[in-house]
Amino acid sequence: MTKSDLPGLTISELQKLLRGREVSPREVLEALHERIETLDPQIDAYLSRDLDAALAAADAADVSLPLGGIPIAVKDAISVERQPCTCASKILRGYRGMFDATAIARLKAAGAIPFGKTNMDEFAMGSSTENSSVKPTRNPWDRARIPGGSSGGSAAAVAAGEAIASLGSDTGGSIRQPAALCGVVGMKPTYGRVSRHGLVAFASSLDQIGPLARTVRDAALLLEVMAGVDPNDSTSLDAPVPAYSAALESNLRGVRLGLPKEYLIAGIDPEVRAAIDTALAHFSSLGAELVDISLPHTDYAIDTYYIIATAEASANLARFDGVRYGYRAENPLDLSDHYGRTRAEGFGAEVKRRIILGTYVLSSGYYDAYYLRAQKVRTLIRQDFARAFEKVDAIISPTTPEPAFLLGERSADPLRMYLADIFTNAANLAGICGISIPCGFAREETENPLPIGLQIMGRALDETRVFQLAHAFEQSTDWHRRRPL
Amino acid sequence: MAATSDYLRKHMPEPSDLDVAYVAQLARLDLTAEETALFQTQLGQVLEHAAKLREVNVEGVEPAAHAFPVFDVLREDEPRPGLTQEEALRHAPRAANGLFIVTRVVE
DSSP: OOGGGGGGSOHHHHHHHHHTTSSOHHHHHHHHHHHHHHHHHHHOOEEEOOHHHHHHHHHTOOTTSTTTTOEEEEETTBOOBTSBOOTTOGGGTTOBBSSOOHHHHHHHHTTOEEEEEEOOSGGGOOSSSTTOSSOOOOBTTBTTBOOOSSSHHHHHHHHTTSOSEEEEEESSSTTHHHHHHHTSEEEEOOTTSBOOTTBOOSSTTTOEEEEEESSHHHHHHHHHHHBSOBTTBTTSOOOOOOOGGGGOOOOOTTOEEEEEGGGSOTTSOHHHHHHHHHHHHHHHHTTOEEEEEOOTTGGGHHHHHHHHHHHHHHHHGGGOSSSSSSOOOSSOSSHHHHHHHHHHHHSOHHHHHHHHHHHHHHSTTTIIIIIIHHHHHHHHHHHHHHHHHHHOSEEEEESSSSSOOBTTSSTTOHHHHHGGGTTTHHHHHHTOEEEEEEEEEEOTTSSSOEEEEEEEEEOTTOHHHHHHHHHHHHHTOOGGGOOOO | OHHHHHHHHHHSOOGGGOOHHHHHHHTTOOOOHHHHHHHHHHHHHHHHHHGGGGGSOOTTOOOOSSSSOOOOOOOOOOOOOOOOHHHHTTTOSSEETTEEOOOOOOO
């Protein structure tokens, strides 16, 4: 093994080398930096990096800690003290974190080194990372295609070997969908499992921070450090945090897996469908029992999601007023002109579109018909899952209906873009956990095969089970070993 | 069920009710004429799609504001370090004499 191989290793592999003093944290960072310098001009996964600060942290790292000396890339929506935190928006250009998000503080305490902020759809609004105000990120498997979104930079960085692992945030699929399209592991924890303190708010009742990694074990290692109750987030759950990485091995005999019949919709790519069928047969061969289930309100999830998420976003983004921080329009005539132009010049098109939709569904005369009705349908969607989990231990589905699409293909058609989240946003509405893991490739006959993701959803706070299933699948398949570059 | 649908059709707002220019004022967001026209079309389509929610019988269903009901979570009200005045003003577009400078609000 040479130094240039280091960025392609897993956390577990690096831990062995670091603890055996075969490499130093500085050498890992330098190798990673070199890889990024060479590759990122083609991928554009990163928005900023601070090598000097990271090297200083590396030299002081205690490799005996759980994540000692491991560099982690961080979505630009998560605050890291003194590092830029812009949400890829012009309105936050120049802003730097004033404190560490709770998830970051815990990772640092465990010895990890937050190294670099990754590209994203502006304020996490999008499914392709094309809504970044800075640049689009490219899919490492085919640079003409999108990496998914909104945590597209975090997924592409891990896939391209430009990060060992990374953090994303998931409001309607923003960790799982890019993980699927880039062929990496992405975990959305149960709502409240990880503190949202220090995550720039998009839709507060749906947002969760979670890990993206090369293996299920690495994702488990990150989550067990970040999870847990936090006095700075009143929605964080006061439940014990299991040692997920120590509980990965399990016998699947008798484990009941549900396939919701509503997820086998027309319009699902035939290669995705075939990969999911193969995955189910594989689980069956590992001893799991396959059970047909129904989630009757599946068809309503996407509309429910876009009403609730945009309503919450319109309120959360009211704070960007050009007074205390962020962009301010030049020479305002009066306060109304100050607000109107600051926000017009500072926000991109998709953010504006969602502020308008969210303001509308909350406005007088429309609140009951849209927002209140969506909240009631959300209850029905939660009940669907509660009933399904009486019959099964986990639910299996494709993560996305199709592999990665071409850059520009959907940017003019927001409704079609919104449908990219069709299999992921119900988990956010129900608050349950879900993971995406690699389960095959589409277009194998071409030069650019495209990864396919398998989603495993579990009961609230049952991350252990989800990790066990994902680990069993991963350890008996080779999909996660394939690399694009 | 048929009677319910008739009632809803008469009393539910239509996707065509959306007036983007008016909503933009509510949101303190200046839109160009092109943006207004574009959003009118695009969000009209999104609302047409969302009209499907009218089919759902939500009678007697409690709204869910959160994934899990968590009530009255309070932490101890103890003093702890916060931002200094200088830190709080660090990112201000305009500041002077330890204050945020805002656009004039009185004539």
